[in-house]
Amino acid sequence: MAEKTIIAIGQKPVANYALAVAHRHGEGVKVITIRARGARIGIAADAANMALNMGLPLRRGEARWGQEDGPKGRPVSWIEIDLAATAA
Amino acid sequence: MAEKTIIAIGQKPVANYALAVAHRHGEGVKVITIRARGARIGIAADAANMALNMGLPLRRGEARWGQEDGPKGRPVSWIEIDLAATAA
Numbered sequence: 001m002a003e004k005t006i007i008a009i010g011q012k013p014v015a016n017y018a019l020a021v022a023h024r025h026g027e028g029v030k031v032i033t034i035r036a037r038g039a040r041i042g043i044a045a046d047a048a049n050m051a052l053n054m055g056l057p058l059r060r061g062e063a064r065w066g067q068e069d070g071p072k073g074r075p076v077s078w079i080e081i082d083l084a085a086t087a088a
Numbered sequence: 089m090a091e092k093t094i095i096a097i098g099q100k101p102v103a104n105y106a107l108a109v110a111h112r113h114g115e116g117v118k119v120i121t122i123r124a125r126g127a128r129i130g131i132a133a134d135a136a137n138m139a140l141n142m143g144l145p146l147r148r149g150e151a152r153w154g155q156e157d158g159p160k161g162r163p164v165s166w167i168e169i170d171l172a173a174t175a176a
Contacts, residue, residue: 042129045165049155053163063151065169067137075141077133079167081153 005029006080009036009043017047018054021083025056030085032058037078038070048081057086093117094168097124097131105135106142109171113144118173120146125166126158136169145174 007020036044061082070076095108112120124132149170158164
């Protein structure tokens with residue numbers, strides 16, 4: 001089983017990403033990273049908090065942030081938020 | 089001089105917050121935290137990246153995230169992003 005995975009925030013409702021976290025967690029992934037860029041960054045935090053509120057054995061991990069080239073060549077901010085599985 | 093300060097993201101243009109970072113840095117503050125909630129979270133990352141792009145002796149610091157009660161009693165996501173002064 002993979003130790004880590006990344007869930008990229010797109011255009012779906014926030015609950016979809018929280019459920020994706022639950023699914024990956026159920027598969028045994030140890031660290032689940034939620035990644036978003038630009039205007040979707042707030043959705044990453046919402047999805048992570050929603051996943052925590054589901055009562056799964058997950059804890060807040062670290063967050064990273066930065067900037068990269070966006071689709072139009074302009075710089076776009078990104079964030080990565082980690083959720084870590086706790087001991088069962 | 090304060091070791092730390094917090095800049096809260098509100099309704100102003102993102103450049104205002106990047107300039108606030110520069111101002112605090114100029115005052116000698118060592119760690120400048122940009123904080124935002126809800127839909128403004130992406131603005132915090134944008135302001136932090138903009139401040140870095142100004143060429144000031146700052147580096148990316150850690151980021152923290154969580155959830156707290158919002159103005160309507162509903163939970164709202166928050167993020168804090170640190171910018172740390174580098175050695176002159």
